[in-house]
Amino acid sequence: AQSVAQPEDQVNVAEGNPLTVKCTYSVSGNPYLFWYVQYPNRGLQFLLKYITGDNLVKGSYGFEAEFNKSQTSFHLKKPSALVSDSALYFCAVRASNAGNNRKLIWGLGTSLAVNP
Amino acid sequence: DGGITQSPKYLFRKEGQNVTLSCEQNLNHDAMYWYRQDPGQGLRLIYYSQIVNDFQKGDIAEGYSVSREKKESFPLTVTSAQKNPTAFYLCASTGGEGGHPSTDTQYFGPGTRLTVL
Numbered sequence: 193a194q195s196v197a198q199p200e201d202q203v204n205v206a207e208g209n210p211l212t213v214k215c216t217y218s219v220s221g222n223p224y225l226f227w228y229v230q231y232p233n234r235g236l237q238f239l240l241k242y243i244t245g246d247n248l249v250k251g252s253y254g255f256e257a258e259f260n261k262s263q264t265s266f267h268l269k270k271p272s273a274l275v276s277d278s279a280l281y282f283c284a285v286r287a288s289n290a291g292n293n294r295k296l297i298w299g300l301g302t303s304l305a306v307n308p
Numbered sequence: 309d310g311g312i313t314q315s316p317k318y319l320f321r322k323e324g325q326n327v328t329l330s331c332e333q334n335l336n337h338d339a340m341y342w343y344r345q346d347p348g349q350g351l352r353l354i355y356y357s358q359i360v361n362d363f364q365k366g367d368i369a370e371g372y373s374v375s376r377e378k379k380e381s382f383p384l385t386v387t388s389a390q391k392n393p394t395a396f397y398l399c400a401s402t403g404g405e406g407g408h409p410s411t412d413t414q415y416f417g418p419g420t421r422l423t424v425l
Contacts, residue, residue, distance in 0.1 A: 201348075224411055235312075235398055235416035236351075243411045282350065284414075294339050294358070294402050294412055295366075300350040 194219045196285050198299035205273045206307050213268040213302045215283030222288040225266040226296065227257055230280040239281075242266060253277070273306045280304075311335070312417035314399050319422045321386070321393065329384045329420045331399035338403040340382035341414065344368060345396040354397075357382055386422065394424045 195218045205211045217223055224243055228236040240251025247259040257268045268281060280303050284296040312333045321327045331340065342354040353366030357376040371390025376382055382401075386393045397420045402412040 226413065228416075233396075233419070233421065235314075235418045236400075238413050238415065241411075241413060294414070295341075295353065295356065296414060298351045300348065 194285070194287060194297050196283050196297050196299040198281075198283055198302045200302050201300075202303045202305065204305045204307065207275050208272050211270050211273040211277070211304065211306070213281045213283075213304060215266045215268065215299060216264050217266065217283075217285045217297075218264060219285055219287040219297070220289065223264075223266075224286045224288060225257070225259060226284040226286075227251065227255070227266075227268050228282045228284065229253075230282065230301075232279075236282060239268070275306045275308050278304055278306045312399060312401055312415060314397075314417035314420050316420060317418065319420055321422060321424050323424060324388045326385055326387050327422065329386065329397055329399075329422070331382045331384065331417060333380055333382075333401045333415075333417075335401060335415065336379070336403070337401035337415075338379070339401060339412075340376070341400040341402075342366075342372070342374065342382070342384045343398040343400065345398060345419075351398065354384065393422055396421050 197216045226241045227239040230236045240249050242249045242259045250256045255270050280301045282301050283299040315330045339358045341356040343351040352368050354372050355374040357363035360379050373385045399417040400414040402414045
């Protein structure tokens with residue numbers, strides 16, 4: 193069965209420190225991987241995606257993610273956290289052999305708190 | 309501006325009433341989706357539509373209905389059969405990025421918060 197796991201419900205980090213939000217996945221075929229951010233009472237905003245090519249993907253607001261095929265992971269990172277990065281982060285995956293089906297499999301989300 | 313709009317932002321419903329949530333997009337996207345979000349449960353897919361006049365049930369379709377008569381519109385009706393409708397509802401759409409459809413990004417509207425009184 194296809195699935196996405198975000199093993200940490202909450203991550204706390206001090207402002208200025210590097211942050212990592214973890215994501216692991218299980219799909220048949222090659223994965224297409226996505227990260228989104230959600231601020232309170234708002235819709236989800238797209239941050240970045242991995243389709244193919246360079247394993248390090250750069251996205252919006254200084255975020256990046258590293259695709260690791262052997263560990264089936266796609267962790268979200270940022271070198272220096274800001275208080276304004278505090279939000280809910282979602283990882284999602286779609287299998288490359290899904291054809292024209294664009295449904296995404298979603299993780300349960302990780303709440304990031306950046307402390308001043 | 310291109311984007312996805314949802315209305316209303318807040319909606320209150322009495323028990324036994326049907327209510328309809330609006331979702332409109334001017335991105336010329338083929339596919340549209342409705343999700344329900346509850347605290348700690350992530351996003352759960354209610355219905356999706358890959359093309360006009362066609363839609364499929366998602367994981368939690370019971371108590372909900374949709375229509376897709378126009379490409380830009382995908383309204384969701386929460387019926388009285390939905391036992392616990394209080395939640396945050398998100399609409400999304402994908403398409404038109406030029407590559408294979410499975411690589412397309414989903415873009416989201418701002419959401420509608422439904423509360424049953």
